[in-house]
Amino acid sequence: xxxxxxxxxxxxxxxxxxxxxxxxxxxxxxxxxxxxxxxxxxxxxxxxxxxxxxxxxxxxxxxxxxxxxxxxxxxxxxxxxxxxxxxxxxxxxxxxxxxxxxxxxxxxxxxxxxxxxxxxxxxxxxxxxxxxxxxxxxxxxxxxxxxxxxxxxxxxxxxxxxxxxxxxxxxxxxxxxxxxxxxxxxxxxxxxxxxxxxxxxxxxxxxxxxxxxxxxxxxxxxxxxxxxxxxxxxxxxxxxxxxxxxxxxxxxxxxxxxxxxxxxxxx
Amino acid sequence: xxxxxxxxxxxxxxxxxxxxxxxxxxxxxxxxxxxxxxxxxxxxxxxxxxxxxxxxxxxxxxxxxxxxxxxxxxxxxxxxxxxxxxxxxxxxxxxxxxxxxxxxxxxxxxxxxxxxxxxxxxxxxxxxxxxxxxxxxxxxxxxxxxxxxxxxxxxxxxxxxxxxxxxxxxxxxxxxxxxxxxxxxxxxxxxxxxxxxxxxxxxxxxxxxxxxxxxxxxxxxxxxxxxxxxxxxxxxxxxxxxxxxxxxxxxxxxxxxxxxxxxxxxxxxxxxxx
Numbered sequence: 001x002x003x004x005x006x007x008x009x010x011x012x013x014x015x016x017x018x019x020x021x022x023x024x025x026x027x028x029x030x031x032x033x034x035x036x037x038x039x040x041x042x043x044x045x046x047x048x049x050x051x052x053x054x055x056x057x058x059x060x061x062x063x064x065x066x067x068x069x070x071x072x073x074x075x076x077x078x079x080x081x082x083x084x085x086x087x088x089x090x091x092x093x094x095x096x097x098x099x100x101x102x103x104x105x106x107x108x109x110x111x112x113x114x115x116x117x118x119x120x121x122x123x124x125x126x127x128x129x130x131x132x133x134x135x136x137x138x139x140x141x142x143x144x145x146x147x148x149x150x151x152x153x154x155x156x157x158x159x160x161x162x163x164x165x166x167x168x169x170x171x172x173x174x175x176x177x178x179x180x181x182x183x184x185x186x187x188x189x190x191x192x193x194x195x196x197x198x199x200x201x202x203x204x205x206x207x208x209x210x211x212x213x214x215x216x217x218x219x220x221x222x223x224x225x226x227x228x229x230x231x232x233x234x235x236x237x238x239x240x241x242x243x244x245x246x247x248x249x250x251x252x253x254x255x256x257x258x259x260x261x262x263x264x265x266x267x
Numbered sequence: 268x269x270x271x272x273x274x275x276x277x278x279x280x281x282x283x284x285x286x287x288x289x290x291x292x293x294x295x296x297x298x299x300x301x302x303x304x305x306x307x308x309x310x311x312x313x314x315x316x317x318x319x320x321x322x323x324x325x326x327x328x329x330x331x332x333x334x335x336x337x338x339x340x341x342x343x344x345x346x347x348x349x350x351x352x353x354x355x356x357x358x359x360x361x362x363x364x365x366x367x368x369x370x371x372x373x374x375x376x377x378x379x380x381x382x383x384x385x386x387x388x389x390x391x392x393x394x395x396x397x398x399x400x401x402x403x404x405x406x407x408x409x410x411x412x413x414x415x416x417x418x419x420x421x422x423x424x425x426x427x428x429x430x431x432x433x434x435x436x437x438x439x440x441x442x443x444x445x446x447x448x449x450x451x452x453x454x455x456x457x458x459x460x461x462x463x464x465x466x467x468x469x470x471x472x473x474x475x476x477x478x479x480x481x482x483x484x485x486x487x488x489x490x491x492x493x494x495x496x497x498x499x500x501x502x503x504x505x506x507x508x509x510x511x512x513x514x515x516x517x518x519x520x521x522x523x524x525x526x527x528x529x530x531x532x533x534x535x536x537x538x539x540x541x
Contacts, residue, residue, distance in 0.1 A: 013525040025532070223417065254287060256270060259279035261276035264299075267322065
């Protein structure tokens with residue numbers, strides 16, 4: 001057997017710098033004693049400490065809390081929330097409903113796939129312009145490579161204003177984050193996209209990513225921070241569906257199927 | 268109010284008289300499911316029909332069946348089955364067990380996303396060694412500026428073993444069995460050019476690579492193939508999880524841990540130091 005095989009190095013005790021528990025005694029969380037050092041922690045601060053290894057200021061946490069709060073929509077028609085509602089309608093468990101709905105939030109047209117791409121683009125655009133590139137060229141190049149820019153336009157209302165932008169900007173302004181370099185960049189990109197032939201407005205994803213980058217999160221950290229972003233809107237959808245008679249949430253008749261496949265045929 | 272309509276080319280139903288919510292007949296791509304398919308088609312034939320919209324040729328259905336058997340149980344050491352057992356041993360709901368298997372079997376290292384990426388390579392490179400050479404050693408310039416994905420980057424060439432130094436016998440046996448029933452181009456070429464490809468990849472062919480070639484030959488897209496790979500690997504995860512649930516937590520490995528930055532027992536409270 002090859003002694004260089006990483007699987008052999010992986011054998012033996014689990015090497016971990018993120019922590020572990022000593023039942024009946026204590027727990028370690030990223031090098032700190034959870035119950036001695038972190039017992040009063042704000043949950044979001046602890047969550048971010050787990051992701052980044054850094055603690056955040058109350059002002060930063062207020063903005064990051066507000067990013068979650070202002071996109072929590074208990075609307076069971078929304079695709080991810082619908083998963084929670086349908087699970088409630090079918091009398092599944094609450095945890096299964098919410099876990100599946102959160103996993104669904106890693107969508108390509110909204111949610112986590114957009115979020116990480118958007119944060120990554122803003123970071124690259126910031127670096128490019130700082131190195132002397134023209135922002136118009138950066139935007140044009142991105143559209144050429146990837147056809148769209150996550151965080152601009154919306155799946156259900158491409159050119160509509162995003163109702164979440166005003167409230168989150170107001171919170172950001174109060175905490176001193178409304179004018180960071182990534183926020184200014186996000187607005188400058190919107191101006192280019194609005195004035196060009198694309199007619200796309202900035203949506204919440206771009207502004208939220210910009211605020212998080214200004215707070216110091218990397219795109220990967222931002223992606224993990226956002227995991228529970230839609231969560232608060234989901235339990236109400238599950239609960240309400242659970243309270244209706246079973247299977248009566250969003251029912252479809254046989255005639256609702258708009259069949260466009262082959263005619264009747266025989267095996 | 269306009270009633271919502273669900274557009275599909277897969278499924279049609281006729282309602283029972285007097286009950287618009289109960290189907291009396293169900294048709295899959297035009298075939299009567301309960302009136303005909305139920306007794307005439309095998310499970311692989313029905314699976315193929317669902318995904319591809321056509322009744323498969325006998326060799327195609329047989330190849331899908333062989334692949335389903337090969338993928339059904341990667342064994343209890345595989346991360347997806349290990350995850351399912353970790354859920355099962357604690358008594359988590361059956362759906363949580365399968366969700367655990369799906370999440371851990373979905374990745375770019377040994378999982379369904381690796382099969383997706385390997386199928387993309389088959390689509391791009393086909394049976395050209397020169398194209399494989401280029402694809403397995405892409406220039407960094409090409410990937411610069413591409414939209415960041417939620418999926419991690421490859422740490423080894425998709426379809427090839429991450430660590431194994433040799434072409435594993437079960438992979439060899441699966442490739443041989445599939446090649447015997449499926450004479451289509453990619454598998455046959457893989458069979459004949461395996462060693463050359465392994466040299467290019469600097470690692471032996473893996474089960475993910477054989478599955479990707481077979482799924483491509485069967486006409487599935489990378490997205491179809493990824494989904495099928497996830498589905499086909501669930502039986503082993505389910506069976507092992509149920510077994511560990513019966514065995515109990517005391518018989519399931521827990522592992523020891525080494526925490527290099529362990530502060531040791533503490534008494535003070537210093538939260539708030541930033």
